[in-house]
Amino acid sequence: MNSCLESGAGNPQSLHADGQRARQVVDDARVKLAQLIHSRPEEIIFTSSGSEANNLALKGLALARHNRGDHIVLSSIEHLSLIQAARSLEKSGFKVTRVRVDAQGMVDPDDIKRALTPRTSVVSIMQANSIVGTVEPIREIARICRSEGVRFHSDAVAAVGNIPVDVEALGVDSLSLAADQFYGPQGSAALFLRKGVKLVPLFDGGVQESGRRAGTENVPGIAGLGEAAAVAMKEMEERGKRMRALRDRLIRELPQRIEHVVLTGHPESRLPHHASFCIRFVEGEGMLLHLDMQGIAVASGSACASKSLRASHVLLEMGIDHALAQGSLVFSMVDDTTSGDIDYLLDVFPPIVEKLRKMSPLYFEYLENSR
Amino acid sequence: MMMYTEKVMEHFQNPRNVGQIKDADGMGKVGNPVCGDLMTFYIKVKNDRIADVKFQTFGCGAAIAVSSMVSEMAKGKTLSEAMKITNANVAEELGGLPKNKLHCSNLGADALHAAIEDYRKKNLDLKPEAEKSEPRTHEESDVDSCPYCDGPREGMEEYCTSCQLELTECPECRQAMEKDAEICPHCGATRVRT
Numbered sequence: 001m002n003s004c005l006e007s008g009a010g011n012p013q014s015l016h017a018d019g020q021r022a023r024q025v026v027d028d029a030r031v032k033l034a035q036l037i038h039s040r041p042e043e044i045i046f047t048s049s050g051s052e053a054n055n056l057a058l059k060g061l062a063l064a065r066h067n068r069g070d071h072i073v074l075s076s077i078e079h080l081s082l083i084q085a086a087r088s089l090e091k092s093g094f095k096v097t098r099v100r101v102d103a104q105g106m107v108d109p110d111d112i113k114r115a116l117t118p119r120t121s122v123v124s125i126m127q128a129n130s131i132v133g134t135v136e137p138i139r140e141i142a143r144i145c146r147s148e149g150v151r152f153h154s155d156a157v158a159a160v161g162n163i164p165v166d167v168e169a170l171g172v173d174s175l176s177l178a179a180d181q182f183y184g185p186q187g188s189a190a191l192f193l194r195k196g197v198k199l200v201p202l203f204d205g206g207v208q209e210s211g212r213r214a215g216t217e218n219v220p221g222i223a224g225l226g227e228a229a230a231v232a233m234k235e236m237e238e239r240g241k242r243m244r245a246l247r248d249r250l251i252r253e254l255p256q257r258i259e260h261v262v263l264t265g266h267p268e269s270r271l272p273h274h275a276s277f278c279i280r281f282v283e284g285e286g287m288l289l290h291l292d293m294q295g296i297a298v299a300s301g302s303a304c305a306s307k308s309l310r311a312s313h314v315l316l317e318m319g320i321d322h323a324l325a326q327g328s329l330v331f332s333m334v335d336d337t338t339s340g341d342i343d344y345l346l347d348v349f350p351p352i353v354e355k356l357r358k359m360s361p362l363y364f365e366y367l368e369n370s371r
Numbered sequence: 372m373m374m375y376t377e378k379v380m381e382h383f384q385n386p387r388n389v390g391q392i393k394d395a396d397g398m399g400k401v402g403n404p405v406c407g408d409l410m411t412f413y414i415k416v417k418n419d420r421i422a423d424v425k426f427q428t429f430g431c432g433a434a435i436a437v438s439s440m441v442s443e444m445a446k447g448k449t450l451s452e453a454m455k456i457t458n459a460n461v462a463e464e465l466g467g468l469p470k471n472k473l474h475c476s477n478l479g480a481d482a483l484h485a486a487i488e489d490y491r492k493k494n495l496d497l498k499p500e501a502e503k504s505e506p507r508t509h510e511e512s513d514v515d516s517c518p519y520c521d522g523p524r525e526g527m528e529e530y531c532t533s534c535q536l537e538l539t540e541c542p543e544c545r546q547a548m549e550k551d552a553e554i555c556p557h558c559g560a561t562r563v564r565t
Contacts (some may be wrong), residue, residue, distance in 0.1 A: 281429070293384075359390075
């Protein structure tokens with residue numbers, strides 16, 4: 001990736017030597033990524049982001065099958081790129097069914113089955129949710145879709161590179177992924193599209209990516225994605241084991257150190273590096289700021305921490321009330337997270353919560369009512 | 372965090388006047404957990420002056436800093452002086468707030484004013500000439516930016532020219548909210564979707 005940036009990459013569509021070198025870089029990355037997800041290299045379409053890949057899949061598949069159906073099914077906790085893409089399609093005449101999830105963020109495959117109609121053309125269910133970590137029963141849902149002749153897309157942006165994803169074993173028609181979710185560069189992502197599946201491109205133009213995504217390739221970004229895929233091939237399993245142990249320790253011990261902590265998402269079927277909680281009576285951004293000052297970077301799904309001033313739709317859809325959703329925090333283990341880091345977190349976090357609870361009217365209300 | 376001024380961070384880390392006043396002369400409660408902020412102000416009044424003030428806040432960094440700043444500004448002021456503390460004053464004292472956090476400063480002044488009004492209601496005979504606080508008008512800065520992306524706006528366009536989100540007016544607080552949103556980001560009013 002650096003060598004592409006330093007030497008200035010040629011245009012992979014050019015026939016001169018620079019262009020051909022760039023073509024080689026792109027082709028190599030395609031092979032590496034295909035190995036990671038067990039697809040054929042020609043089934044990979046490079047995109048600029050997971051959001052683009054999701055838009056390309058949902059809109060592209062729906063439009064390609066418009067003559068056969070106009071009904072789309074997706075879960076209510078999909079990434080906003082799919083929620084909003086579905087809303088756009090709805091505005092132009094498509095029908096959309098949003099399947100609810102249970103309190104742990106799980107989609108019930110039977111609910112998908114029930115949602116299908118003879119007019120259904122595409123189903124989209126994420127492989128793993130980035131806010132609550134839940135890993136969905138994709139293989140089962142793919143089987144249902146296939147037997148009903150419905151296209152199935154899975155947003156695997158949070159999953160690829162972190163857990164084994166095998167597009168053949170899963171039986172998906174399309175699947176999105178992004179490099180920055182597994183130590184690759186931002187602005188580089190991809191869509192797997194099963195061979196023979198028709199798709200209407202979002203961008204009209206040249207022949208890049210077999211005509212399904214026009215625009216000169218982001219050669220350095222693609223090189224980085226390929227490299228991240230190669231590293232994931234080698235390290236993912238061992239890394240996953242290590243992180244799972246840290247994650248389980250955090251999930252076990254945090255509620256022992258702090259009262260009124262709720263794990264969000266599924267306790268077992270979840271991403272190995274992902275521990276998410278709602279801390280009752282306190283708001284997420286306040287905790288985030290204090291943790292940041294202690295050198296711990298976390299994310300929150302609270303309304304205040306988001307620019308949109310809305311609590312994460314994922315938490316609300318899981319039946320978590322607004323006040324509790326405001327206390328949402330997501331801890332992601334990274335490659336160099338150690339057991340000592342968990343010790344440190346478990347030491348510095350309880351006083352932060354205590355400090356914020358001391359000024360929380362909700363906590364006082366609770367104390368008074370329980371008296 | 373870069374989005375907040377040093378002053379905001381200082382008040383957030385060392386908030387003044389946190390707590391409850393058990394035998395408060397006035398109490399004001401504003402906000403709701405839907406938009407994320409809840410504030411309660413308690414005041415003690417002596418000779419028409421705010422002798423003591425305490426607050427409790429559930430909310431973001433800005434909400435905590437605003438509460439702390441309002442409590443500091445109010446302490447020692449006469450009631451009518453304290454009624455004149457405006458959202459703009461508070462934000463200014465804090466060295467500015469991110470545009471999408473300005474509603475926090477509204478809540479701070481509102482909670483203090485509610486506490487003063489509560490006191491006056493309880494002591495009607497003491498304060499016959501109780502002046503009303505100015506009905507809250509929206510700060511220019513509130514109306515001039517999209518609540519979702521901070522982008523500049525002129526009047527009530529149907530969509531934000533910066534982020535292209537379709538906007539409408541909240542039926543409750545009259546500020547801009549996303550057209551399909553069920554909850555107003557400013558006041559937390561919930562709409563029945565049609």
